[in-house]
Amino acid sequence: AQTIHQWPVAEIKAVGSPLSLGCTIKGKSSPNLYWYWQATGGTLQQLFYSITVGQVESVVQLNLSASRPKDDQFILSTEKLLLSHSGFYLCACRDNSNERLFFGHGTKLSVL
Amino acid sequence: QQKVQQSPESLTVSEGAMASLNCTFSDGTSNNFRWYRQHSAKGLEVLVSIFSDGEKEEGRFTAHLNRANLHVSLHIREPQPSDSAVYLCAVNYGSSGNKLIFGIGTLLSVKP
Numbered sequence: 421a422q423t424i425h426q427w428p429v430a431e432i433k434a435v436g437s438p439l440s441l442g443c444t445i446k447g448k449s450s451p452n453l454y455w456y457w458q459a460t461g462g463t464l465q466q467l468f469y470s471i472t473v474g475q476v477e478s479v480v481q482l483n484l485s486a487s488r489p490k491d492d493q494f495i496l497s498t499e500k501l502l503l504s505h506s507g508f509y510l511c512a513c514r515d516n517s518n519e520r521l522f523f524g525h526g527t528k529l530s531v532l
Numbered sequence: 533q534q535k536v537q538q539s540p541e542s543l544t545v546s547e548g549a550m551a552s553l554n555c556t557f558s559d560g561t562s563n564n565f566r567w568y569r570q571h572s573a574k575g576l577e578v579l580v581s582i583f584s585d586g587e588k589e590e591g592r593f594t595a596h597l598n599r600a601n602l603h604v605s606l607h608i609r610e611p612q613p614s615d616s617a618v619y620l621c622a623v624n625y626g627s628s629g630n631k632l633i634f635g636i637g638t639l640l641s642v643k644p
Binding site: 452454462463464465466469471477479510514520521522523526 | 566576577578581620628630631632633634635636637
């Protein structure tokens with residue numbers, strides 16, 4: 421079974437500072453990968469998805485970018501954080517046999 | 533773009549009584565619908581996925597889909613206090629099936 425590891429677990433950053441969140445998938449080759457974000461008290465929103473290495477599609481524009489440098493790795497980043505970036509970030513992988521999504525445990529980001 | 537609304541916002545039931553949650557969507561051409569629950573400690577877990585009109589059961593969780601009415605529901609049989617969580621309805625959209633939109637969730641509390 422696939423496992424999803426996200427890092428860091430939590431991060432406190434200053435407005436204007438850079439950010440990099442990571443996600444690694446084990447146990448599945450060529451996974452479809454996704455980034456989701458949930459503001460405190462808000463809806464879970466899809467940010468990006470990637471079907472293959474080097475290819476990323478943006479779903480919602482939030483002044484963030486994503487990259488897929490390796491088959492098992494998905495990175496979310498920005499050069500300048502905004503207060504509005506605070507929230508909970510989830511990485512997910514799709515099981516192509518039943519189209520279910522499996523989520524990592526998430527990263528809690530606080531921008532001050 | 534697909535819009536997803538959930539009701540009620542919160543629901544309290546007694547242990548053992550059936551819990552029913554509702555989800556309406558705006559575009560009936562989506563090809564799959566899922567229910568997730570979000571525990572603060574356990575993260576996000578998938579409960580049931582449904583692709584065709586009718587019923588799909590996974591353990592104590594049953595989803596009912598009616599595309600004509602733009603409605604999908606979740607019924608939890610014999611709920612327990614450990615089922616207390618936020619329940620999220622998710623609907624896919626887009627031709628590739630890689631875009632997913634979530635409802636804002638229903639907070640379920642199960643009283644012993």
